[in-house]
Amino acid sequence: MSTAILTGQPVPGSSIEGDLRSLGFDVRVAVDAADAERLVAEAPCEQRVALVDARFVGHVHALRLGLTDPRFPLAAVPGAVTAQPEGRVTLTRALARDNSAGGGTALAVDSLPDRIVTALADDGAGVYRPELGSLVAAVPADPQARNEARQAVADVDDEAVRLKSAVKSRDGFFTTHFISPYSRYLARWCARRGLTPNQVTTASLITALIAAACAATGTRGGFIAAGVLLIASFVLDCTDGQLARYSLQYSTLGAWLDATFDRAKEYAYYAGLALGAARGGDDVWALALGAMILQTCRHVVDFSFNEANHDATANTSPTAALSDKLDSVGWTVWVRRMIVLPIGERWAMIAVLTAATTPRITFYALLIGCAFAATYTTAGRVLRSLTRKAQRTDRAAQALADLADNGPLAGLLTRVARAPLGAPFLVALAGTVVLAVALFSGVTWAPVAGAVVYAIAAAQALYRPLKGALDWLVPPLFRAAEYGTVLILAATADVNGALPAAFGLVAAVAYHHYDTVYRIRGNAGAPPAWLVRAIGGHEGRTLLVTVLAALLTASQFTVALTVLAVAVALLVLVESIRFWVSAGAPAVHDEGEPA
Numbered sequence: 234m235s236t237a238i239l240t241g242q243p244v245p246g247s248s249i250e251g252d253l254r255s256l257g258f259d260v261r262v263a264v265d266a267a268d269a270e271r272l273v274a275e276a277p278c279e280q281r282v283a284l285v286d287a288r289f290v291g292h293v294h295a296l297r298l299g300l301t302d303p304r305f306p307l308a309a310v311p312g313a314v315t316a317q318p319e320g321r322v323t324l325t326r327a328l329a330r331d332n333s334a335g336g337g338t339a340l341a342v343d344s345l346p347d348r349i350v351t352a353l354a355d356d357g358a359g360v361y362r363p364e365l366g367s368l369v370a371a372v373p374a375d376p377q378a379r380n381e382a383r384q385a386v387a388d389v390d391d392e393a394v395r396l397k398s399a400v401k402s403r404d405g406f407f408t409t410h411f412i413s414p415y416s417r418y419l420a421r422w423c424a425r426r427g428l429t430p431n432q433v434t435t436a437s438l439i440t441a442l443i444a445a446a447c448a449a450t451g452t453r454g455g456f457i458a459a460g461v462l463l464i465a466s467f468v469l470d471c472t473d474g475q476l477a478r479y480s481l482q483y484s485t486l487g488a489w490l491d492a493t494f495d496r497a498k499e500y501a502y503y504a505g506l507a508l509g510a511a512r513g514g515d516d517v518w519a520l521a522l523g524a525m526i527l528q529t530c531r532h533v534v535d536f537s538f539n540e541a542n543h544d545a546t547a548n549t550s551p552t553a554a555l556s557d558k559l560d561s562v563g564w565t566v567w568v569r570r571m572i573v574l575p576i577g578e579r580w581a582m583i584a585v586l587t588a589a590t591t592p593r594i595t596f597y598a599l600l601i602g603c604a605f606a607a608t609y610t611t612a613g614r615v616l617r618s619l620t621r622k623a624q625r626t627d628r629a630a631q632a633l634a635d636l637a638d639n640g641p642l643a644g645l646l647t648r649v650a651r652a653p654l655g656a657p658f659l660v661a662l663a664g665t666v667v668l669a670v671a672l673f674s675g676v677t678w679a680p681v682a683g684a685v686v687y688a689i690a691a692a693q694a695l696y697r698p699l700k701g702a703l704d705w706l707v708p709p710l711f712r713a714a715e716y717g718t719v720l721i722l723a724a725t726a727d728v729n730g731a732l733p734a735a736f737g738l739v740a741a742v743a744y745h746h747y748d749t750v751y752r753i754r755g756n757a758g759a760p761p762a763w764l765v766r767a768i769g770g771h772e773g774r775t776l777l778v779t780v781l782a783a784l785l786t787a788s789q790f791t792v793a794l795t796v797l798a799v800a801v802a803l804l805v806l807v808e809s810i811r812f813w814v815s816a817g818a819p820a821v822h823d824e825g826e827p828a
Contacts, residue, residue, distance in 0.1 A: 235257055235283065235300075236259050236261060236283070237261070239286075240263045240286055240344075241287045241343075241345065242288065247287065247288075247290075252293045252296060253283075255293065256293070256296060258283065266332050270325070270328045270332055273328060281317050284345060285313040285346060288312070288379070289370070289372055290372070290373055290386065291312070293391060295365050298310065298368075299313055302363070303484065306319045306323075307360045307361065309346070310362065312346055312370060312372040323353065323356070327353050327356065328349060331345070331352060347372065369386045396418070399417050399420055399421075399475040400413045404575075404577070405571065405575035413471060413475070417475050420476040421479060429476075431473075431484070431487050431490055434469075434494055437467075438497065440466040440469060444461075444463045446505060448587060449509045451509035451510065452509075455509065457588045459502075459588070470494075473491060485815070486814055489751075493744065493747060495576065496529075496743070502583070504521060504733075506596070513591075519720065520593065521736060522732060524600055526720060526739060530709055532747070533750075534607065534610065535610070537636055537706070537708045538705050540636065541699075542623060542625075572605070574602045582599070582602065583599060586598055630704075633699040635749060637699075637711055638711065639772065640771065640774075642769070642772050643692040644770075646689055646692035650692060650693065650696060654693045657693075657695065657697065658704050658710075660693045661690055662710060664687040664690020665713070667686045667687065668683040668684060671683025680783065681779045684718070684778075687775060687776075688772040691772040692772075714771070715771045715774060719735045719738055719778055722735075730795075731790065734792075734798060735794055737794075737795065737798035737802070741799075741801040742774065744806070745768065748809045757812075757818065760809075774797075
């Protein structure tokens with residue numbers, strides 16, 4: 234249990250003790266600042282501790298936002314400050330200094346928690362301050378101010394604000410208008426029954442897997458059931474995030490589950506559709522793999538662009554200014570959110586087409602829609618990159634290098650190179666083009682030669698920091714090159730099982746790349762170097778697949794792809810699970826794909 238220490242003069246009739254206990258705090262009362270320091274020191278070191286002014290007036294949800302969010306070591310609202318175990322030393326130090334200065338009597342601020350927050354800010358400690366909006370959190374100085382604060386509390390429905398804030402402020406049209414109006418109440422229902430976001434996330438995954446199994450039957454009834462269950466899975470997918478925000482249940486395990494299950498659900502459904510089509514005599518595995526590749530590359534474009542620019546200085550451009558102006562025209566916001574085919578619109582389209590048409594038509598529509606969305610978003614980001622004068626930071630350049638996923642072969646080639654051959658993006662583009670030409674040449678060993686050139690280009694592209702205007706495109710180029718190589722060679726093998734094996738291999742590698750993204754988002758850095766070496770890096774895997782295709786028969790190549798897929802999947806899953814359930818993983822919650 235967490236400990237809350239009330240400081241200052243108690244107020245008759247105040248509900249603050251009951252409010253704190255309702256939030257899970259064991260409440261102690263300090264007679265003065267020195268007593269507060271003693272109580273903080275006595276609280277178990279593995280617990281959260283909070284200092285709250287006894288005169289506090291405000292909504293319970295304001296206290297919940299300020300004192301119970303697990304993502305921040307230090308957090309505060311007016312009249313209250315809290316520290317998790319990792320922030321306890323900083324809080325204790327600030328308390329000690331306040332006491333040594335005579336309890337802050339020389340300061341105009343007579344609220345101990347507010348004085349401590351000021352001291353923490355002066356020390357440069359990062360104190361999270363949640364956006365309260367219409368919620369009230371105040372320490373009234375006199376009875377009149379207290380009455381006014383109480384009236385302000387009565388005028389705002391705490392629960393309505395809490396429900397509204399459970400829904401993401403920026404979401405797609407379908408999610409906003411067809412899911413969130415009722416899923417938020419489902420989230421509250423789950424919270425009141427003690428269900429956790431992780432349980433809802435797991436239920437969403439199970440529902441999607443059942444949907445994929447229904448699609449795999451290849452019957453019209455199975456396709457209709459699959460479409461309905463896919464929408465149900467998406468409702469639960471929205472509910473888990475809303476439940477996390479409603480109850481502030483963020484966790485390391487939840488971060489891993491929510492970050493990876495969306496892709497597992499969608500790609501498992503693609504596989505189910507392909508299996509169902511095969512039962513009807515239609516082979517659409519190439520389309521399923523193409524859809525997975527296109528969707529993954531879209532996400533890598535989003536991730537790379539955001540990582541490259543979120544902390545860049547002088548980060549402005551005429552294109553961004555135009556986009557901001559369009560945001561002031563309401564209908565254009567929804568149109569632009571819809572045409573990028575975010576997860577809500579995409580899953581709704583897949584569900585309806587599955588129920589009403591065939592897997593082939595579903596994949597055609599998905600590929601066309603995703604290709605248009607990818608072209609639209611990438612073109613806009615290229616224009617922004619070319620017109621802005623941003624100075625990319627070392628942290629952003631390192632994130633792009635981690636996303637590139639260069640392996641030991643590229644590392645060796647980098648060490649033997651004497652100088653870079655050109656701009657990173659142009660070098661990566663040239664290597665990708667050479668590889669593509671080789672793959673389509675029809676010559677048996679040409680893909681191997683193309684993969685060698687591609688490996689050299691991968692090494693050269695990361696010879697110097699990725700700080701150029703378009704260098705954020707390097708990771709997406711590498712993803713398209715590696716995944717596309719597997720697709721083309723499996724399709725060329727023209728033997729049963731080759732494309733499903735390729736689907737499994739790309740899914741395993743894509744999981745590794747998504748895992749890398751979410752580690753970076755959590756400021757935990759890239760996966761360990763041993764894992765990247767063990768699975769070869771993108772250039773090593775690409776070269777290996779081309780060599781296997783050249784040396785082996787079509788049937789042997791299929792077996793080799795299967796073995797490679799299993800080996801990669803085992804390595805990346807074991808390491809990912811180890812990381813995300815460990816104490817060192819970031820306590821974050823995925824807010825959904827950038828689209």
